[in-house]
Amino acid sequence: MKRLLVLLLVLVLAASAAGCSVKEKKTQVPDASAQSGAVAGTRIPNSFKETLPKFTFDGEISEQYSEGLRYTFSAPCSEKTFQKYVKALEKAGYKEKVTSGTGYYAATLKSGMRIEAVLKDGRITASVWRVN
16 A cells, blocks of 8 residues: 555656656746857847947847847946947937947938947847847
8 A cells, every 4th residue: 555655646746747848948037148150040040139330349249139129238448449339329320319439339221220329238139130
């Protein structure tokens, strides 16, 4: 009788553990910034990124995509590099509806793409999305 009870408890435990792992797999959302270059290269490119000028920051860039919604990146960046990037954004056409200040730049392309770039603690974080 004890063996049957132990066997039943082991089966219930195994079934609940299997159920939990399946549930975790279903709810897990892939993080684009954690993907390797090879895997990230197979993703459909986010067209929002293509509106930005090619630029080299002070270190490695981490990126995050919300396909069709937003492209966000972050990288080590000095004040001098930030100012150069703002000039590159202006040259690329981001000069409509400008809001700027120390360590901050937001502007829109005529096509309706908006960027917001913030420099804080030696790191730039920028997001691009469509406003209309």
